[in-house]
Amino acid sequence: MVDAAVSREDFRRRVPRTDALLADPRLAAAAERVGRVAVKAAVTAAQDRARRGELAPEEVADAAVAALPERASSLRPVFNATGVVLHTNLGRAVLSDAAVGAVQAAAGATDVELDLATGRRARRGRGVLAALADAVPAAEAVHVVNNGAAALVLAATALAQGREIVVSRGELVEIGDGFRVPDLLASTGARLREVGTTNRTSLGDYADAVGPHTGFVLKVHPSNFLVTGFTSAAGIAELSDLDVPVVVDIGSGLLAPEPLLPDEPDAATALAAGAALVTASGDKLLGGPQAGLLLGRADVVERLRRHPLARALRVDKLTLAALEATLTGPPTPTHRALHTDAATLRDRAETLAGRLRETGLDATVRDTDSVVGGGGAPGVVLPSAAVVLPPGYAEPLRTGTPAVLGRVEQGALLLDLRCIPAAADDELYDIVRRTTP
């Protein structure tokens, strides 16, 4: 009894000291990469394991090195095998390589507000604004803010503070996580003037409500639900005859019609129909960074741009860089994911499952339905294909590095390949093969 206590004490004394471990060249170098706090945490955890007898004292340094985080951020990359193209909990749109490169280049000192040719101050984000204007010729002017919600808040504040926003009862949308468009608008000091009913709102309903107190008429795309049956809504063209600005929140960020999603509104069509202003998100169907796009009449956009609140909602240089590359660069991962056909996905799933079966794994293929997600295109189903694994794989894959998130359905784990680039199939194979359920 006494002897055991003595030897444990002795053992604890042999655990290497923190300063000795931090002097290990591998750990010293890691402090430059991920910071001293993360390195100390890895060291402390390894020492604790040694004190519990899980490691020999001479194994502590190696264990600390093995436990180091790869980077200084706690955000971890995830393979999106859910089949949800714009997964809100996974950060919505995946940036293109072009956008990632642009972010990297802009991360240091950059000419975001400087004209290097003259050495003078220049308009912030002029490149991305030109790209957005080029992409939507129907817009006389454009502006970019922090997200879709910020675009709405800026419009409501600059155009309707202390006045009324006329909106259909069928378009009082809850966006997600408990946030509601009507609350957002009311928070600016604008008053909501609700018209019509949940399923039907006519031009006359709007016309009766519009008057000297009207700031604007708002159309909100019911982006995450469907109302079917006995329904009707007034169109932008007829509303724009009412002599007040019509602001259209299209949500998704499509700049032009997308044939694959015929019910999703787009900025060009809304402006051509007479909208004074269109607001949209950057990280939904546009496939870019989180941002709020404002497109419309020059006088209206200028009022928003010059409003004091605009300064509080402005985007940083990284967003400007990513958004410009999204607008001018190659098709985005979102576009590619939406447009990959089911036969191609099925072939890839067969190949992947076949390779996994060769290693003795119980892997099969199933036809699945993937969805757009991100609160967009409700009711749209994209035929897809998944590799099917026993459900015991779900947790180790989800908590591994990199993480792989599939979906569990009918007692099986489905890895839907729609949002996995074909070039990543080999890596996905390696991860699954290495995983023990």
Ligand SMILES: *Cc1c(COP(=O)(O)O)cnc(C)c1O
């Ligand atoms: C997504 C969405 C918003 C909010 O946009 P964020 O970019 O998430 O702030 C607002 N309105 C509609 C119709 C949407 O679909």
